[in-house]
Amino acid sequence: MTTTANPALSLGPVYFLWDGPKWRDFYFRIADEAPVEHVTLGETVCSKRQHFSEPHVAEVIERLEAAGKRVTLSTLAMVTLERESRHVRDLIRDSVHPVEANDLSALGLLKGRPHSIGPLVNVYNAATARMLAARGAQNICLPPELPAASIREMLAAMPGFSFELFAFGRMPLAISARCAHARSKGLTKDNCQFICGEEPDGLPLRTLDRQSFLVLNGVQTMSSSCAVLVDDLAPLAEAGLSRVRLSPQDCDMVAVANLYRAVLDGRMDGAEAIAELASVYPGVPFSNGFLHQQEGAAWVSRGRNAAMGHA
Amino acid sequence: MELICPAGTPAAFREAVEAGADAVYCGFRDETNARNFPGLNFSREELRQSIALAHSKRVLTFVALNTFMRAGDEALWYRAADDAVALGADALILADFGLMAYVAEKYPEQRLHVSVQASASNADAIRFLIEAFGAKRVVLPRVLTVQDIARLTRQIDCEVEVFAFGGLCVMAEGRCSLSSYATGKSPNMNGVCSPASHVRYRQDGPDLVSELGAYTINRFAPGEASGYPTLCKGRFEIGDVEGYAFEDPVSLDVIDEIDALRAAGVSALKIEGRQRGKAYVAEVVSSLKKALDAAPAERAALVARLRAMSEGQRTTTGAYDKRWR
Numbered sequence: 001m002t003t004t005a006n007p008a009l010s011l012g013p014v015y016f017l018w019d020g021p022k023w024r025d026f027y028f029r030i031a032d033e034a035p036v037e038h039v040t041l042g043e044t045v046c047s048k049r050q051h052f053s054e055p056h057v058a059e060v061i062e063r064l065e066a067a068g069k070r071v072t073l074s075t076l077a078m079v080t081l082e083r084e085s086r087h088v089r090d091l092i093r094d095s096v097h098p099v100e101a102n103d104l105s106a107l108g109l110l111k112g113r114p115h116s117i118g119p120l121v122n123v124y125n126a127a128t129a130r131m132l133a134a135r136g137a138q139n140i141c142l143p144p145e146l147p148a149a150s151i152r153e154m155l156a157a158m159p160g161f162s163f164e165l166f167a168f169g170r171m172p173l174a175i176s177a178r179c180a181h182a183r184s185k186g187l188t189k190d191n192c193q194f195i196c197g198e199e200p201d202g203l204p205l206r207t208l209d210r211q212s213f214l215v216l217n218g219v220q221t222m223s224s225s226c227a228v229l230v231d232d233l234a235p236l237a238e239a240g241l242s243r244v245r246l247s248p249q250d251c252d253m254v255a256v257a258n259l260y261r262a263v264l265d266g267r268m269d270g271a272e273a274i275a276e277l278a279s280v281y282p283g284v285p286f287s288n289g290f291l292h293q294q295e296g297a298a299w300v301s302r303g304r305n306a307a308m309g310h311a
Numbered sequence: 312m313e314l315i316c317p318a319g320t321p322a323a324f325r326e327a328v329e330a331g332a333d334a335v336y337c338g339f340r341d342e343t344n345a346r347n348f349p350g351l352n353f354s355r356e357e358l359r360q361s362i363a364l365a366h367s368k369r370v371l372t373f374v375a376l377n378t379f380m381r382a383g384d385e386a387l388w389y390r391a392a393d394d395a396v397a398l399g400a401d402a403l404i405l406a407d408f409g410l411m412a413y414v415a416e417k418y419p420e421q422r423l424h425v426s427v428q429a430s431a432s433n434a435d436a437i438r439f440l441i442e443a444f445g446a447k448r449v450v451l452p453r454v455l456t457v458q459d460i461a462r463l464t465r466q467i468d469c470e471v472e473v474f475a476f477g478g479l480c481v482m483a484e485g486r487c488s489l490s491s492y493a494t495g496k497s498p499n500m501n502g503v504c505s506p507a508s509h510v511r512y513r514q515d516g517p518d519l520v521s522e523l524g525a526y527t528i529n530r531f532a533p534g535e536a537s538g539y540p541t542l543c544k545g546r547f548e549i550g551d552v553e554g555y556a557f558e559d560p561v562s563l564d565v566i567d568e569i570d571a572l573r574a575a576g577v578s579a580l581k582i583e584g585r586q587r588g589k590a591y592v593a594e595v596v597s598s599l600k601k602a603l604d605a606a607p608a609e610r611a612a613l614v615a616r617l618r619a620m621s622e623g624q625r626t627t628t629g630a631y632d633k634r635w636r
Binding site for chain 1: 379380381382383385406407408409410412413429430431432433434435436438439440442443453454455459462481482483485486487488489491492493494495497499500520524525526527528529530543546547548549550552553556557558630633634635636
């Protein structure tokens with residue numbers, strides 16, 4: 001039973017370059033085993049990678065839909081080339097599935113059609129959300145940078161509208177015309193040899209004092225820490241949050257989905273889920289600072305949170 | 312091509328007007344603009360006087376309200392837009408769709424420019440901004456080559472403004488949360504990047520270490536020129552290799568591309584630097600004004616001095632050149 005107090009789980013697009021079979025097998029297993037209701041898929045970060053997953057898209061969608069998942073197709077986060085514009089136009093024109101807009105070109109082309117807004121579009125307030133909803137947006141996944149106070153404002157301002165929260169995964173923090181990933185290996189974006197495929201979970205970038213900080217994922221820069229909001233969801237679910245997004249990492253995402261589902265269903269305590277997640281996705285620090293209006297890399301545990309007087 | 316010049320203070324505004332700016336852009340003294348630094352920006356009265364001065368010299372004033380409205384506090388941004396319109400701003404530079412919708416509906420006659428922070432990087436994106444908000448001009452993100460820009464201007468019925476000189480964002484503008492990931496303060500929400508409030512320098516043996524929040528951004532050996540720890544221009548470690556992972560501490564300079572940009576259909580060149588002093592603004596504006604009017608061969612001498620004023624004394628053409636990618 002889905003009520004406003006029990007959000008649906010949603011799986012975001014794989015942001016990393018995984019080879020075709022790995023990508024296909026990942027979604028097959030999601031279809032067969034993961035308790036997610038919504039799956040958004042398709043290359044989002046770099047148009048040069050599209051041919052890796054493309055041969056498998058049809059069979060993946062078929063398998064997901066046969067399992068009862070609702071499929072949405074993601075558009076590119078940054079569109080600068082004619083080829084990329086054409087790809088977005090063709091996708092929107094031909095798709096029988098809802099599309100998730102991740103840049104302004106898709107926003108324009110999707111007007112009047114039911115669609116979703118991805119976390120890479122800047123939706124910081126209800127005025128923007130209303131404007132997008134009036135054009136046909138039916139679900140908005142909010143940017144990871146948003147604090148809980150802003151999310152609550154928007155939930156209160158638009159009761160019944162479907163808002164989604166980025167609640168697990170390395171956070172997309174920036175995108176550039178330059179490929180730092182290729183550059184770190186002596187290559188350039190135009191001659192990259194798909195070198196980002198060597199790091200299916202991102203290439204770690206540390207400070208000169210050997211502190212983990214960021215990871216490179218092609219032209220995208222992500223947090224080294226993994227957003228884990230599993231213990232922060234209850235009050236937002238109470239306030240009307242509709243969907244909880246899990247962003248694929250190179251770990252057991254079925255286990256991740258099971259843990260989030262268990263917490264949302266009240267079958268497991270948040271702290272226990274966090275302890276479990278640490279073994280499902282080992283060696284990666286967790287963060288939830290953005291939600292608590294601190295630096296994004298910060299980790300605020302519920303005990304400390306309560307002691308500091310936050311909701 | 313118009314020359315669009317920065318002003319962080321009324322004094323810099325005056326210098327820009329005197330030095331030959333076609334338009335000056337500035338913001339209010341709060342988080343409604345993306346240069347929300349201590350000691351900068353304009354009160355309502357200062358803006359009124361500055362606009363009067365500009366209009367007397369037939370110079371335009373653009374008011375930047377180019378952060379994203381904080382949910383629940385939208386009134387701060389709406390009031391800023393109301394006041395900028397009432398004070399006679401020639402254009403508002405906006406990034407937030409909600410604020411664009413407000414201005415487009417309430418002030419349909421007001422010229423609406425789309426901030427670089429909105430990240431409109433292609434023809435369909437710009438068509439969306441024209442259709443939804445009646446945008447008259449778009450400031451392009453620094454992700455396009457000169458060739459990309461030429462192709463773009465042919466496809467759209469909208470003026471295009473590009474950054475020509477000053478600070479360089481390595482990341483697509485308005486789509487970067489690196490600063491808030493390290494400090495809790497971001498360009499989009501707070502109008503700051505790598506804020507001074509979170510910067511610390513510490514001596515570590517012979518080295519000078521610069522930190523932003525809890526992170527080391529750079530380490531300088533004795534005698535090495537040190538710089539401000541802007542996150543995307545820091546030195547990091549990838550694998551076993553230390554280096555500038557995103558970009559060296561350089562600034563943008565595309566003066567050599569002026570003719571190509573003009574041929575590409577660019578309407579206006581923008582100078583970054585509202586945080587800069589009035590002497591810098593005066594020097595940069597007057598040199599660039601002369602360079603715009605000069606024959607290509609005379610340009611090099613005119614801008615030689617400018618280059619010495621650039622951050623770290625080194626410059627790049629950034630994404631305007633395909634090889635930068």
